[in-house]
Amino acid sequence: GMLKGTVTTKGHLFVDLLNYKDYPFNGTFDLDTDLSQVPPVLAKLLENSLLGQEMGLVRSASGRADAVLTLEMKTGEALPDVRVSARNVVLEGRYDRIPDYIRISSLDFSYADDRIRLDRLSAEVMDSRLEGLEADIDLENEPLIRIGSASGTVNLDRIFPWLLSFERPRQILSPVKSAGGQIDVSSLFLAGPVLEPENWQFTLKGKAVQVNAS
Numbered sequence: 001g002m003l004k005g006t007v008t009t010k011g012h013l014f015v016d017l018l019n020y021k022d023y024p025f026n027g028t029f030d031l032d033t034d035l036s037q038v039p040p041v042l043a044k045l046l047e048n049s050l051l052g053q054e055m056g057l058v059r060s061a062s063g064r065a066d067a068v069l070t071l072e073m074k075t076g077e078a079l080p081d082v083r084v085s086a087r088n089v090v091l092e093g094r095y096d097r098i099p100d101y102i103r104i105s106s107l108d109f110s111y112a113d114d115r116i117r118l119d120r121l122s123a124e125v126m127d128s129r130l131e132g133l134e135a136d137i138d139l140e141n142e143p144l145i146r147i148g149s150a151s152g153t154v155n156l157d158r159i160f161p162w163l164l165s166f167e168r169p170r171q172i173l174s175p176v177k178s179a180g181g182q183i184d185v186s187s188l189f190l191a192g193p194v195l196e197p198e199n200w201q202f203t204l205k206g207k208a209v210q211v212n213a214s
Contacts, residue, residue, distance in 0.1 A: 016075075025080075026072040035063040035091050045082050049114065050139045050194070061093035063104070083112040099162060100126045114139040121150075126158035133188075143194035147202075150188040156181050156211065168198030181211035 013027035039058035046052030070083040089107035094100075108119040121133035133150035137143070160179040163169040185206040192200035 022075055024073050024075040026070070028068065028070045031067045031069055033065045033067045033086065035065055035089070036061050042082075042084075045079070048079070050143050051111065051114070051116070057096040059094040059096065061091060063089065063091035063093075065089040065091070065107075065109075083110075085110040098125060100158070126162065127155040128159060129153050130188075137194060139194070145190070145192065145194045145200075147188060147190040150185070152185050152188075154183040154185060154206075156183065166198035176213050179211070179213040182209040183207070183211070184209060 008029050008031055010030040013025060015023055015025040017023060039055040039061055043052050043055040046055070065086040066088050067084060067086040071080045072083075073080040086107075086109045089104060089109055091102075091104040091107070093102060095102060103124045104121065105124075106120050106122040110117045116135075116137040116139070118133065118135040118137070121135070122131050123129070123133070130150050130152040133147060135145060135147045137145045157180045164173065183204070183206050185204055187205045188202065189204075190200055190202040192202075
């Protein structure tokens with residue numbers, strides 16, 4: 001079947017019509033996905049979760065992915081459990097927490113039980129690029145992010161003013177008012193609260209290219 005550009009290539013759905021007052025069900029669907037529809041759909045399906053709230057901040061998304069969607073509605077529950085896995089993600093759009101267009105050229109993604117796994121992420125934002133990023137995001141309790149692998153380039157002319165928009169980095173970097181140039185990143189480790197980038201701890205290795213600061 002097809003719905004708003006997303007094609008269901010294979011799937012099954014089981015509905016128990018006999019044994020309960022409500023109608024519990026479970027289903028798995030292989031999808032050729034139009035990603036422009038994914039943020040509003042997930043925002044609705046997961047409206048009481050952090051992921052659902054963050055999907056509401058995605059704008060003008062476009063792209064495609066090979067995805068598997070699993071839905072399980074248990075008896076007595078108001079909303080179904082949702083599990084998503086996606087391969088070969090190509091996506092671009094805007095995310096309200098980042099002041100620039102984001103382009104993702106490669107990504108494998110999975111979501112289940114309020115945990116997100118990212119693999120093979122290659123992306124461009126603010127004239128900077130990340131390659132081969134691997135990350136785990138735990139949305140339970142205090143949401144946490146951990147990045148264990150990434151390389152790429154960082155454009156300080158664009159990134160540095162954004163960092164200064166957060167109180168904690170602004171305090172740490174207070175002697176420096178402006179910075180420019182580029183950092184070629186060979187490895188990156190990062191961990192901290194998802195929604196508090198000012199409190200992220202990170203280790204970055206690389207080399208500076210025509211970096212200036214004042």
